[in-house]
Amino acid sequence: MFQPLDPLLHSELRLAVMSLLVSVEEAEFPYIKEQTGATAGNLSVQLDKLSEAGYIAVEKTYKGKRPCTICRITPAGLKAFEGYVDALKSYLEISK
Amino acid sequence: MFQPLDPLLHSELRLAVMSLLVSVEEAEFPYIKEQTGATAGNLSVQLDKLSEAGYIAVEKTYKGKRPCTICRITPAGLKAFEGYVDALKSYLEISK
DNA sequence: ATAATTTGGTTTATAAAATAAACTGATTTA
DNA sequence: TAAATCAGTTTATTTTATAAACCAAATTAT
Numbered sequence: 127m128f129q130p131l132d133p134l135l136h137s138e139l140r141l142a143v144m145s146l147l148v149s150v151e152e153a154e155f156p157y158i159k160e161q162t163g164a165t166a167g168n169l170s171v172q173l174d175k176l177s178e179a180g181y182i183a184v185e186k187t188y189k190g191k192r193p194c195t196i197c198r199i200t201p202a203g204l205k206a207f208e209g210y211v212d213a214l215k216s217y218l219e220i221s222k
Numbered sequence: 223m224f225q226p227l228d229p230l231l232h233s234e235l236r237l238a239v240m241s242l243l244v245s246v247e248e249a250e251f252p253y254i255k256e257q258t259g260a261t262a263g264n265l266s267v268q269l270d271k272l273s274e275a276g277y278i279a280v281e282k283t284y285k286g287k288r289p290c291t292i293c294r295i296t297p298a299g300l301k302a303f304e305g306y307v308d309a310l311k312s313y314l315e316i317s318k
Numbered sequence: 319a320t321a322a323t324t325t326g327g328t329t330t331a332t333a334a335a336a337t338a339a340a341c342t343g344a345t346t347t348a
Numbered sequence: 349t350a351a352a353t354c355a356g357t358t359t360a361t362t363t364t365a366t367a368a369a370c371c372a373a374a375t376t377a378t
Contacts, residue, residue: 127257128238137336138232142224145313155355161223168337170357191345193355211314217241218307233365251326264366266328287374289326 129213132206134179139164140172144207147182147199155195173197181206225309228302230275235260236268240303243278243295251291269293277302 135141142162146153153161159169173195176182181203185196199207231237238258242249249257255265269291272278277299281292295303 131234138227141313166356217237
């Protein structure tokens with residue numbers, strides 16, 4: 127009846143991050159922060175969780191002299207996102 | 223960009239309950255329990271929250287000699303559910 | 319008749335999550 | 349060189365979700 131919802135994606139901020147990365151395929155920390163409206167602390171924590179799950183890859187480089195954190199969605203992350211969207215449909219009468 | 227998600231609805235069990243009530247428009251506690259796979263305790267807590275928010279109406283009657291808890295979605299609940307679905311679309315590229 | 323089980327839940331305790339506040343360190347600007 | 353800004357991380361706090369434990373009545377078994 128109702129498909130279980132991946133708890134890693136069933137979170138407002140993490141879902142927003144994933145949604146963003148699905149479309150842009152590469153984004154820097156400050157950009158994600160701006161687009162999601164998250165605080166830096168919260169974003170940092172949630173990016174870690176997505177990264178530990180293998181849903182995103184986080185590259186820490188430098189942009190000139192300043193640190194620069196670049197995020198990309200992984201194939202596993204994309205699959206998980208698509209699975210989440212599918213599962214959600216079982217709750218939203220979209221597919222009925 | 224991303225619309226905020228009503229935290230009362232952004233919960234697997236509460237969303238399942240609301241989704242159920244949108245379609246059947248009246249359901250008894252044991253039926254909801256069975257359909258959602260929830261434990262009685264968890265369901266009881268989440269029904270209370272939905273009820274306190276005015277999203278569902280809970281009627282406690284008797285079915286013969288046994289207690290019987292009947293749930294229905296309210297107009298406010300339906301509106302909130304629809305709003306939640308709309309908000310979700312901003313995360314799911316459905317509407318892009 | 320009464321003991322055990324089932325039904326229909328509620329209350330309470332615990333574990334996990336989300337979030338912001340506080341902090342760090344380097345860089346740029348005044 | 350002092351103040352402010354950038355780019356984040358760590359830590360602490362508040363919420364939340366969830367299940368375990370519990371309660372009362374009714375039914376079934378002995």
